[in-house]
Amino acid sequence: MDRLGTYLKKNLTLALKAVLYNFRQYAVFFIAIFLVQTLLGIITAASDNDNILEHGYVSDEYDYHVLLSDLNEQQRLTLVNDTQTVFGDEYIFDIVRETARSEEGAYDRRYDLYISLHEDLDTNYRIFEARYFHEMAALSEEGLRVSTSPLMHFDRNLRANRIYYLIFLSVLTVVSVFFLMSLYSVRLNHYNFTYGIYMTYGADFKKMFGTAFWEMFVIAAITFIPSCIVSAVTDLIIYVCSGERFTWRITGSLKVLLFSMVIISLSVILPMWRLSRREPMNALIAEDNSNLVISPRQSFDLSKTRFPSGYCVSSLWRFRKYQIRQILTSVIFIAMFMSVLFYADVCRKQLDYDLPQFTANFAGTGYTYTVEDYEYLSDISGITALSKDVSTRAADIHSHAALDSSDVKLSARAAYLSDGSGDRAVNSVSYHPCDSEILEFLGRYSCDGDPGKVLSEDVNYIIVTDGYDNISRFRFKPGDVIRIGKAVRQRGFIGDNLSGLELLDKELDSYYFEYTEFTVCAVLKDIPCFGGAPLYMRTDLYETITDSQAVYDTVDIYIDKDSDISEVNRIKEDIRKWTELYEGVSLADRNTASEYRIEKAKCKPVIYTVCAFIALVFAPLIQIFTQTLYYEKREGEFDILRAFGAVSGEIRSIHMGDGIFGMVSGVILSQAINLGAVYAVFYFCNVIIPKFGGVDIRYPFAMPIFAILLGIAVAAASAMISSHLPYRSYLKKKREDDTAENLTSEPEH
Amino acid sequence: MAILEAQSIIKQYRQYDTVVTAVNRASLKVEDGEFIAIIGSSGSGKSTFLHVMAGLIRPNYGHVLIRNNDITKMSPDELNRFRGQFMGMVFQKHNLIPQFTALENIMIPTVMLNKDEYHFEEHLKKLITTLKLSDRLNHLPSELSGGQQQRVAIARAMINRPQVLFADEPTGNLDRANADEVLDLLLQTRELIGQTIIMVTHDLSIAEKADRIFRMDNGELRLYRDRDGRYMDIK
Structure with missing residues (x-):
């Protein structure tokens, strides 16, 4: 235990110092992990609350598990004068109430019996069925009419809710891992040279992964409580505004903590593994962006081009793999926004859809x-x-x-x-x-x-x-x-x-x-x-x-x-x-009205809409971070250009050119990927769900125009801002460099 | 006529509470077509002084006049344009642009100035041949050795045949034979177009070829050898 304590203390202290001392480097991870934990928290707290709400609704409306309808006198007495149960522990049911369907003394009087089963519902229902149904069915020409209430299926519904939650959580985990792994890979690429030095002097995968993990762990620990508060408040507002109760459970937050640890581990393990397999020299020579350049067979005849337009286009072409990758990574999250929003709309339509009672x-x-x-x-x-x-x-x-x-x-x-x-x-x-x-x-x-x-x-x-x-x-x-x-x-x-x-x-x-x-x-x-x-x-x-x-x-x-x-x-x-x-x-x-009330109380359309908008933030975050580090490494190049005569306007034009390319290709790519992503959800809801016994509803393949426009706007703005901000930062640095320092010491004579 | 005149240049840097004087009242007058070498130990401030004269750094005090234009008073954009038209620069760290091939890097200055009248093809061929870059033109900087990168940087600095060439350790990564060839090229170009060369170097054999040699010690510039070959007594 002592050794574990020392180990934890040492690693946490080192990680905390690294993260806080280099806060600017890690700022994007603070935001990213906070968002991921908030998303997890919203879904988890909502799922826990839905179970509580469902139980509340069902227990309020139903006090029985099984309804035996239209029983004749003999069938009724079979249960009322139950001779099958001998010992105390064999009692598996109670008759909650019985309703006579005609006046006393009427010929062939019929009854409804409302039965409540004890404890293990599935098992006791099977025993109940085995003991009584055959005997009772034989006592009437019409056989036996049995129906069950939602209270009977509540445990099964809870299991289904848990599976549904786990599926959603798994999707969220995959998305979060992809998001954080992309960010971490960008960071590793930026610090290739530094890691090359570490590897030259003996750092292996275990050491590098350990350092990375503890740093991310510290960040996750710092953002955990604020994210819990934000997610709880978000859910509270959603449910209360819908007229429902919201109950927060600490177990939900512990699940979030556990899942966020899994996510941060998975998001650093693969980038670190890939880095550790590289030869240190390859990392050392990637101090500039040369590792992002596609090696050509032929040179351009730059003398026939104009500056800065020809220069900009040539650079874009050489960095095309990087450009496409960074744009694609960003637009994937816009596609996620669209598809989750579409699914929220599906949930809304499901609620509105009329099913027979x-x-x-x-x-x-x-x-x-x-x-x-x-x-x-x-x-x-x-x-x-x-x-x-x-x-x-x-x-x-x-x-x-x-x-x-x-x-x-x-x-x-x-x-x-x-x-x-x-x-x-x-x-x-x-x-x-x-x-x-x-x-x-x-x-x-x-x-x-x-x-x-x-x-x-x-x-x-x-x-x-x-x-x-x-x-x-x-x-x-x-x-x-x-x-x-x-x-x-x-x-x-x-x-x-x-x-x-x-x-x-x-x-x-x-x-x-x-x-x-x-x-x-x-x-x-x-x-x-x-x-x-x-x-x-x-x-x-x-x-x-x-x-x-x-x-x-x-x-x-x-x-x-x-x-x-x-x-x-x-x-x-x-x-x-x-x-x-x-x-x-x-x-x-079919208990449709009851199920409708329960589903409506779960506020799924609103929850998913909120999650969609949080996912949308991932897009500009990742693009701005990626481009900021990319342009930081190009500052030397811009200095060279200025040394050879380029003015600030021309440097700005290079940034603008990159931004325009990013904007146009981002908008086109995002629309194409959006179409595919939304169609995948559409196909899943329209074809796959009914195929596996789900409700057959035909959802239209349509997105609200505001969502399409918002996706386009985010793709465009993200591309332009991620090119413009680095230019502003570069300009500011150059203005500071160009101004001679006012120093207090007099020139020496 | 003096093509360049540096007047009482002071360049200081603040490091926390300490002020470091990299260049301390250095003055230099360079005639048109002259070859000046500046030598000195590491950290003496010679590269800083060179960068000030090239307008890459602003001095805290003093002026630099090139063809009677005070570059210390120019705005950054004016200075950049001026530098592009009249000066060439070979950096100590090659500073090649990573996404362009050797040939493209050499061509960058020609694109910058969009000089339609300037026919550089012959000069380009000569540079490529002299600097032995013919079979490396389509390679990226990451695919070149240190010496090859150095030669590309030199070609890039010379492609526009600048009136003043500032060179910071241009032969640092080259072997003796290549270093001599590069120097011959510089001197030939100087002969051809009357180029002025100001070079920082550790290599005394290179410095000996200069018209004058200056020495930098602790930020102070002193004449080491004059045009007539006389060595000064520097204590």
């Missing part, structure tokens, strides 16, 4: 959902929309849609028809019948054209969407004609295990098709379309093409998202009265 299921009951049911449910106060749907995938019935080539984008999986028409065939579509009720529901999506025409008896109209898998693939417009091909006779063999375009190609060769022509009356722009592009047509046309009846087994029921739990329960009771008209119809509560 209830789903009534008629399957297996012999009943179907009809117009009369629609009218009944529409009269229930609080219900805002009803959605029914039935569909048939084209690929399942050897069908396809034949489209004009001009309507098909490159990204669409389309085959060529062999009829010589030049039309393209796609089977990534699904056919949906449409009536006035469905049309009313489709009114929530934006569209071009008049969707109401789809019900016309005179013309075969069709409502289409402009893509599938939530990506735009088609260029439809109202008035376009498409043909739906129905397979009527097989003429060839199709193998098994074919899908997608391969299946379609084979089908086109192996079947004779009958085509029904449709005219596009409307194009839906933002309807979710993961799995296939929905095509809506008149019900009779649907039945003809698919050879199946349009029978509706389910209906999704929407309510106002802001409804509180008592309102939700009230609506639920009203709907249950309707389900009691049919034997066997089940009603699932």
Whole structure:
């Protein structure tokens, strides 16, 4: 312990002296590590607070884990007079309350039992299920209706929240390591000569890494508490302004400290490792910027150029690798700003998106959902929309849609028809019948054209969407004609295990098709379309093409998202009265309103927006630091130029020329990289998330104009400032040098 | 006629509480086309004095007149332009620009002055040949030896055929044979265009070729050998 104490004391003291004595050298690291810790702190404190908020909301609204609905007397008594539990430690549940669904004495009285499970919920639920469900299901023709409350899934949600937090933290760690490593590499390059001397006199990787690590550790220790305060205050303001509580936990700050230690270790280890592998001589000769120069095969004929423009362009060309690298490093953070801002917008849209609160299921009951049911449910106060749907995938019935080539984008999986028409065939579509009720529901999506025409008896109209898998693939417009091909006779063999375009190609060769022509009356722009592009047509046309009846087994029921739990329960009771008209119809509560409240309380859009703006600061910080050190090493060069006749205006022009190049290339590169980065997030949210069972929402590929302009402005300003500031500094030094000192001593005689 | 006159130059530096007098009332008059050598031990102030005369450093006291122009009174930009037109400089530390090849470094002064009428191609060929740089022209300074870098610096200083050439240890990194060749080149150019050379050197054999030799000791400049070859008694 003593040795450890001595070791720590020695290294910390040396590091502290180095950092404070050379504060100007390390100032940028103070700012950078402070920003990184603030980001970590904001995310960590928010995650911890979200767990507390979620628990609060869930416990306030739900006092049970399991709901057994519509139990008959025998089923009820199975639990009330529980004979399965003998010993005290076998008790795994309590009946929180029971609700009788009809008057006492009524024939076939039904009950709802609200069950609270003890402690280990997953295990006890499995035991509960094993002990009682089979027995209770056998006591009723309708079986057993079981649903669970959000309180049941809270632990699972917590685990999901933790995984989500760890993923986000990992991304943040990678970004922070990249940021700090870039800064540290710039610093090492600037002090190449010094490190060359150290290595000449015996410094190895262990020594150099140790020194670097302790210096960064001291900086991180100094910035830790201020960053904790700033991140806590930031989160406090965000949550309080949203009307939510904020609880700060010290464990969160300890996590930040731990992660920042990991980040600073990783950010110095690789640059130091690379440096230690170099030959000391290579470091010694890089005292000027010669290591950044690309060696040419030919010399320029400088005599044919003008000064300073020709000089500036020639220098830029020779330093092109460095220039591109420093600009790229900076614009990557602008891209991060854009993509995080886009993701914040995605979270906002997710919150705004309407999901059904209830789903009534008629399957297996012999009943179907009809117009009369629609009218009944529409009269229930609080219900805002009803959605029914039935569909048939084209690929399942050897069908396809034949489209004009001009309507098909490159990204669409389309085959060529062999009829010589030049039309393209796609089977990534699904056919949906449409009536006035469905049309009313489709009114929530934006569209071009008049969707109401789809019900016309005179013309075969069709409502289409402009893509599938939530990506735009088609260029439809109202008035376009498409043909739906129905397979009527097989003429060839199709193998098994074919899908997608391969299946379609084979089908086109192996079947004779009958085509029904449709005219596009409307194009839906933002309807979710993961799995296939929905095509809506008149019900009779649907039945003809698919050879199946349009029978509706389910209906999704929407309510106002802001409804509180008592309102939700009230609506639920009203709907249950309707389900009691049919034997066997089940009603699932998807707890959408509750989840909405919880998600809204987490303030994710605002948190991510704040993080995006912090990430934006990385861009100018790294560019200014890099360029400042780069120009410092070029001061000797400017002195030479002045010695050969250059005036300050010409030196300024060289800086300006560099700045203009940086500005133009920075703006162009940043827009290109922004596009890629934002598209990656867009693709992840639109395609990957639904693919893995996430909510299917179609997000538009769009950025707010202010963000684009801000990104451009930062790229441009950063480039100009990072070239101009070194010039000002150089000019100031030269003015100080040019002024003769006023000294107190008299000239000697 | 005196092309350069340094009058009572004093240059002092402050180091914390101490004032260091690098040049102490040094005066020098140089005739047009003259070759002056300044010798002295390390730290005697000779390089500082040379830099003051070249206008690279401002003196605390005194004046430097070049062709009757007082450069100590010029603004920095005026002085830079003036220096570019009339003076050439060979630095002790070669100070080559790292991103340009040997040839490009040599050409820098020609670009600076945008002299359309000045045809330097012949002179350039001669410099390259004499300084044995033909097979190194497309190499960066980091790819050249110390001696090669020195020769590039000399060529760069001479490309514009300046009226006054200030040279600070120009043969410091060169072997005897090369040093003699460089000196011959300087003297030839002087012969050709009447160039005035003021050189700081440790090498007495080089200094002996000068018209006059001055010696710097503790910032004080004294004549060491006059035009007639007489050595002064310096205590």
